[in-house]
Amino acid sequence: MKIRYFAWVRERVGKPEEEITVPSEIGTVAELIAWLSKRGEEYAYAFERPGVIRAAIDRVHVKPQAAISGASEIAFFPPMTGG
Amino acid sequence: MKSAVLAALSALNSCPMQPNITVRLQRELFDAAAEAAQLTRGRSDVGALVQFTGICRGAEEGEPIAALTLEHYPGMAEAEIERHVGEALARWPLMGVTVIHRYGRLSPGEPIVLVIAASSHRAAAFAAAEFLMDYLKTRAPFWKQVETANAANWVDAKATDDAAAERWRERDDAAE
Numbered sequence: 001m002k003i004r005y006f007a008w009v010r011e012r013v014g015k016p017e018e019e020i021t022v023p024s025e026i027g028t029v030a031e032l033i034a035w036l037s038k039r040g041e042e043y044a045y046a047f048e049r050p051g052v053i054r055a056a057i058d059r060v061h062v063k064p065q066a067a068i069s070g071a072s073e074i075a076f077f078p079p080m081t082g083g
Numbered sequence: 084m085k086s087a088v089l090a091a092l093s094a095l096n097s098c099p100m101q102p103n104i105t106v107r108l109q110r111e112l113f114d115a116a117a118e119a120a121q122l123t124r125g126r127s128d129v130g131a132l133v134q135f136t137g138i139c140r141g142a143e144e145g146e147p148i149a150a151l152t153l154e155h156y157p158g159m160a161e162a163e164i165e166r167h168v169g170e171a172l173a174r175w176p177l178m179g180v181t182v183i184h185r186y187g188r189l190s191p192g193e194p195i196v197l198v199i200a201a202s203s204h205r206a207a208a209f210a211a212a213e214f215l216m217d218y219l220k221t222r223a224p225f226w227k228q229v230e231t232a233n234a235a236n237w238v239d240a241k242a243t244d245d246a247a248a249e250r251w252r253e254r255d256d257a258a259e
Contacts, residue, residue, distance in 0.1 A: 004156070007226035059156070078226065078237065078240070079239075079240030081227045081240050082155070082160075082223035082224070083137055083220040
């Protein structure tokens with residue numbers, strides 16, 4: 001599964017994207033965030049306030065309880081400031 | 084025979100044109116007047132054109148801005164904007180919509196985003212343009228970073244922008 005990071009989430013993690021093998025017991029976006037947070041200090045820092053993190057699965061906005069199975073690409077980012 | 088030809092011609096005249104839709108992401112400056120002309124070219128059904136330009140300000144909380152950098156999620160940004168344009172077309176009778184959003188490093192005074200909505204009457208054009216801007220502010224995957232003399236800081240999303248986008252949902256619910 002490809003994980004992408006944007007804005008200050010990207011800066012904290014230290015990379016714009018990576019390929020990760022996600023354990024099958026991780027079912028939702030929220031569970032994925034919790035699991036990623038344990039990968040290292042930089043991840044814990046990026047996800048220290050999970051309520052602020054937004055996610056998209058295959059380029060569509062999703063809520064934290066969304067299922068991740070079947071996703072090819074999951075992106076994590078702060079609230080958007082376009083326009 | 085003659086009446087069949089007349090009937091066909093009459094049908095052609097009353098057949099409405101498809102709306103002109105443009106959604107584009109680019110680094111370069113855009114020409115708003117040219118885009119508006121393009122939107123209405125060859126059409127006689129536009130009675131109202133509303134055009135909004137978002138511009139990079141010169142200062143943020145009193146501090147002069149050196150540059151504004153817009154990061155975006157390629158692929159998703161276009162798709163999200165197209166989704167919202169589709170929603171605007173479903174809600175209002177529109178003859179055309181243009182959305183152009185820049186990304187990359189912009190300077191104060193430069194335009195960031197252009198939204199144009201065309202309709203036969205002004206109510207739909209005003210409403211669609213405002214709707215699209217409210218959604219661009221909250222749902223389009225762009226992130227702004229402001230560079231001042233001393234720092235480069237990510238801009239925080241505003242609660243007022245979320246509230247503005249939310250009221251379009253409430254209006255929809257109220258209509259039901």
